[in-house]
Amino acid sequence: MNRREFLHLLSAASAAGLALPLDPARAEQAAEALYDAPAFGNVSLLHITDCHAQLRPIYFREPNVNIGVGAMANRPPHLVGEAFLKHFGVPPATRLAHAFTFLDFERYAALYGRVGGFAHLASLVKRLRATRPGALLLDGGDTWQGSGAAMWTQGQDMVDAAKLLGVDVMTLHWECTYGQERVKEIADKDFAGHVDIVAQNIKTTDFGDLVFKPYVMRAVNGVKVAVIGQAFPYTPIANPRYMVADWTFGIQEDNMQKTVDAARGEGARVVVVLSHNGMDVDLKMASRVRGIDAILGGHTHDGIPSPSIVENGGGKTLVTNAGSNGKFVGVLDFDVKDGHVADFRYRLLPVFSNLLPADAEMAALIARTRAPFESKLGEKLAVSEGLLYRRGNFNGSFDQLILDALIAEKDAEIAFSPGFRWGTTIMPGEPITMENVLDQTAITYPHVTLTPMKGSQIKQILEDVCDNLFNADPYYQQGGDMVRVGGMSYSCDPTATMGNRIGDMTLDAKPIDAEKTYKVAGWAPVSEAARDAGGEPIWDLVARHLRSKKTIAAPTLNLPKLKNVEGNTGIAS
Amino acid sequence: MGNPMKIRAASKDGVTEVKVLMNHVMETGLRKDPAGELIPALFITEVTAKLNDKVVMQAQWGQAVAKNPYLGFKIKGGQPGDKVSISWKDSSGDSRSDEAPVS
Amino acid sequence: MNLEHPASRRGFLRQTGLLGLAVSAATFLPRMAYAAWNKAAFDAKTIADVYKTMGVEAPTASAEVQLIASDIAENGAVVPVEAISKIPNTTQISFLVEKNPTMLTAQFDLGPDMLPEVSTRLKMAQTSNVIALVKADGKFYTATKEIKVTLGGCGG
Numbered sequence: 001m002n003r004r005e006f007l008h009l010l011s012a013a014s015a016a017g018l019a020l021p022l023d024p025a026r027a028e029q030a031a032e033a034l035y036d037a038p039a040f041g042n043v044s045l046l047h048i049t050d051c052h053a054q055l056r057p058i059y060f061r062e063p064n065v066n067i068g069v070g071a072m073a074n075r076p077p078h079l080v081g082e083a084f085l086k087h088f089g090v091p092p093a094t095r096l097a098h099a100f101t102f103l104d105f106e107r108y109a110a111l112y113g114r115v116g117g118f119a120h121l122a123s124l125v126k127r128l129r130a131t132r133p134g135a136l137l138l139d140g141g142d143t144w145q146g147s148g149a150a151m152w153t154q155g156q157d158m159v160d161a162a163k164l165l166g167v168d169v170m171t172l173h174w175e176c177t178y179g180q181e182r183v184k185e186i187a188d189k190d191f192a193g194h195v196d197i198v199a200q201n202i203k204t205t206d207f208g209d210l211v212f213k214p215y216v217m218r219a220v221n222g223v224k225v226a227v228i229g230q231a232f233p234y235t236p237i238a239n240p241r242y243m244v245a246d247w248t249f250g251i252q253e254d255n256m257q258k259t260v261d262a263a264r265g266e267g268a269r270v271v272v273v274l275s276h277n278g279m280d281v282d283l284k285m286a287s288r289v290r291g292i293d294a295i296l297g298g299h300t301h302d303g304i305p306s307p308s309i310v311e312n313g314g315g316k317t318l319v320t321n322a323g324s325n326g327k328f329v330g331v332l333d334f335d336v337k338d339g340h341v342a343d344f345r346y347r348l349l350p351v352f353s354n355l356l357p358a359d360a361e362m363a364a365l366i367a368r369t370r371a372p373f374e375s376k377l378g379e380k381l382a383v384s385e386g387l388l389y390r391r392g393n394f395n396g397s398f399d400q401l402i403l404d405a406l407i408a409e410k411d412a413e414i415a416f417s418p419g420f421r422w423g424t425t426i427m428p429g430e431p432i433t434m435e436n437v438l439d440q441t442a443i444t445y446p447h448v449t450l451t452p453m454k455g456s457q458i459k460q461i462l463e464d465v466c467d468n469l470f471n472a473d474p475y476y477q478q479g480g481d482m483v484r485v486g487g488m489s490y491s492c493d494p495t496a497t498m499g500n501r502i503g504d505m506t507l508d509a510k511p512i513d514a515e516k517t518y519k520v521a522g523w524a525p526v527s528e529a530a531r532d533a534g535g536e537p538i539w540d541l542v543a544r545h546l547r548s549k550k551t552i553a554a555p556t557l558n559l560p561k562l563k564n565v566e567g568n569t570g571i572a573s
Numbered sequence: 574m575g576n577p578m579k580i581r582a583a584s585k586d587g588v589t590e591v592k593v594l595m596n597h598v599m600e601t602g603l604r605k606d607p608a609g610e611l612i613p614a615l616f617i618t619e620v621t622a623k624l625n626d627k628v629v630m631q632a633q634w635g636q637a638v639a640k641n642p643y644l645g646f647k648i649k650g651g652q653p654g655d656k657v658s659i660s661w662k663d664s665s666g667d668s669r670s671d672e673a674p675v676s
Numbered sequence: 677m678n679l680e681h682p683a684s685r686r687g688f689l690r691q692t693g694l695l696g697l698a699v700s701a702a703t704f705l706p707r708m709a710y711a712a713w714n715k716a717a718f719d720a721k722t723i724a725d726v727y728k729t730m731g732v733e734a735p736t737a738s739a740e741v742q743l744i745a746s747d748i749a750e751n752g753a754v755v756p757v758e759a760i761s762k763i764p765n766t767t768q769i770s771f772l773v774e775k776n777p778t779m780l781t782a783q784f785d786l787g788p789d790m791l792p793e794v795s796t797r798l799k800m801a802q803t804s805n806v807i808a809l810v811k812a813d814g815k816f817y818t819a820t821k822e823i824k825v826t827l828g829g830c831g832g
Binding site for chain 3: 601603634644
Binding site: 205526 | 829
């Protein structure tokens, strides 16, 4: 602990009335306090999700805009900043407050350091398993995608890391963007006898046969536990359908009920769903499907400290969401008595890499997998003067950088960039490396496009994506953020209906003309035609832009003017 | 004549579940070819399903049934060794019949 | 995100033949080879006309009719739908797509040996309500569900 950290802890802790770690020895105590999670009950589940191939420690800024509409307004996960802390009773200006919110991010990130990293995650998992014999480790998916090394090895680095970490069961989303053959190859070869892929909602397009086991039954300390898989329902819509041409997804609520009933019929005393629905969808599903003890959720990257408890016709269901980028481990302890869950404890533990020793075996594996790519990943492209991050409903500073690069390099009037929720954070003054760029862009359909588009078409696209984010019925949402827009201005009323949310579209202070054609740059097209047309990978374009700039000033975010969001706890400045 | 259908018929607990994939273009008559000419409508209009020799269901279809149509239904009764047959007629007068044993 | 969407969507609409409604479908409909096919019902452009030509009077929405389909279509050209009726003496199940140029898509007449459960796959031009229409003892019942047809991309 350096002097700056010490002084900060002093002021923060005294403000919060907390005991002080006064020196490095006591920093140990901070780790003890954070990770000494006493065991409870007889069935424990450890949950990671959406690590997006981040094998090494990173920074990750949580969003300051995560708006909920309709019944979803002002309740988890749609709380940011102070409202979040207040709702969950997290003391402000603490390590936990830093883990869960964007508040004063640069200051606390400098103080508390990086998060995640599989070597540190591995030592935490070992620590938790030591006090929870028989605990299952569940991986909610989005594990194999999100880094250059993962992309270049078609997910192999993550597959090997997950096996070493001891993942027992997983479900899928971005994994599918390596193509259905690759997923089956890993399921049938690498994972055979190690990791079960489960999904009750992936079926063949011909006769609707299940592609994976809908659930697995595991005995934990003599208690039969069923883990049902729920893959991302809209994989063939949000990502290219041609990659999973023979598979069909969907929420499949009716089949979920049948699967729960089948698991109970087979003697399961605990039934959990390992879900990639996204939290709003999980909350709705929990209110309608009976017999699930907990839905362990991901996809929407919400780091939620305590579960939502949802009542339904069969009792109560816990709904959790365990954040992203390897930053958190969810720990769900059940006390199972007389054949049913009598009580529970839940913790969402942040993985602070400087509080957890690196597991030697995992560190060695990571070093080995990275070795062929180190020099390419390590190229310093430019220096960032400001904080670069992605997460947020409408824009992030790294996305703004991508938009600026698209407009400059393609000589476009307008640029669009997808509302992905993965992508790490770069601190001010740090070099932007090729690895950083790939952490924001590494996908298997990375082509840059330049498209003449009428004003009416631009409006249609913005409305369509906006409805995927703000439809009042979560079953109609897809879980990504709003498409990032460069060059033009617009307003957005999240509370309006499809076709009526986007307004005030202007370019250079002139209204966008519905009939006029504009040059629009973008990337990540999902059609086969775009794949066949090729196009430069986005990371090459961004890297070229960065090399030519050398220094990147803090980008000015192009944000829509928001309407009807006064008092919404999902927004903070 | 068209290409053969894929038919799956499985008996379980006194019910025979039938799944059929037909092979048909299902042209609506509103689609243009690359030269800008309208492609004439051509779609299945009638479907008949039989268990052994008894008709159990008849269907009428319009243009908006998807290409290479799928049909799923359940028959009371039926057992392994029985025969399910499906036939269709399309708007050009073409027709086709296929059958499969119940498993 | 899919910037070539407007074009590809048009392509899709062309492909499914659901665009260009100004062209009269009737012009290109084939000569009817089979008397049994209810041409008037399949040509009808409004729900009222579909019902009239099918002899449907005042159908009632019923919780005993279940329409199972994805909330968002993975592909507007192939939208799986399943209807299950719990109403005794169900003899007919039909699927209608409100915003297609012609709404009636399929009608299934069930013999006494059938369970009242059928599934098929439909083409949809755009986001629309889909109706499962059930006939039982001469009366008609419906279940309605909105299925969204979206541009896709941008997720996750």
